[in-house]
Amino acid sequence: MAAARRLFSERGYFATKVDDIxxxxxVAPATVYAVSGGKQGLLRTLMETAITDPIVQTTIGRVEELDDPAAILSLVSATVRNMREESGDVMRVLLNTAPHDKAVFENLAIATARYRSAFEPIARRLMDLGALREDLELTDAIDVFWFYFGYSGLFTLHDENGWSFERAEHWLCREASRALLRDHTSPQAGRKTR
Structure with a gap:
């Protein structure tokens, strides 16, 4: 798994051969097939590991205990940052490979549905607290969460714009607070680190 992850990240999925892994x-190439099902099996396992990270359920559990909407958004931002730092390489491989491989596309669609569904209890908690903007329904709030904390936000700010993960996390938290909350006071307001 570690060899596949490193090679997929360095070379890309298609340029990596089972023999290289x-x-x-x-190990022998036959072992890669027998143990993991080849490249597709390895990538599927890497994806499963990334999307079933226990931090997601831990975060949802902590959100249920919080009464401060700003603290909830801060926790979500920190969790997404942590996940990008820990498994962003796997997500990049999946996102780059999916448009060109049907099986990866289908696996990514499943992962995306799971990822998006994790925002539902968080949005519902904010709704229960009366913290969501009046013009947002639950489904709208989930869409806004996805806009800020889906695949693109941190990758764009960090990879393309050169921001530190910390700066990107705080900016996303602040802007998501403005978009989601009636009172968008954020504990990160004003922070700017490169």
Whole structure:
């Protein structure tokens, strides 16, 4: 798994051969197929590991205990940042490969549905607290969460704009607070780090 993750990230999914993974892992190519189902099996397992990270359920549990909407958004921002730092390489491989491979596309669609569904209990908690803007229904709030905390936000700010993960996290928190909350006071207001 570690060899596949490194090679997929460095070379891309299509340029990485099973023989390369086997050589890097110091096993026979037949072992890669037998243990993992080849490249597709490895990528699927890497994706499953990334999207079933226990931090998601832990965060949802913590959100249920919080009464401060700004603290909820801060926690979500920090969790998304942590996930991007920990498994952003896997997500980049999936996002780059999916348009060109039907099986990866289908697996990514499943992962995306799970990811988006994690925002529902968070949006519902904000709604229960009376913290959401009046013009937002639950489904709208989930869409706004996805806009700020889906795949693109942190990748764009960090990878393309060169922002630090910390700066991107705080900016996304602040802007998501403005978009979602009646009172958009954010604990990160004013922070700017490169």
């Amino acid at each position: 086997a050589a890097s892992a110091r």
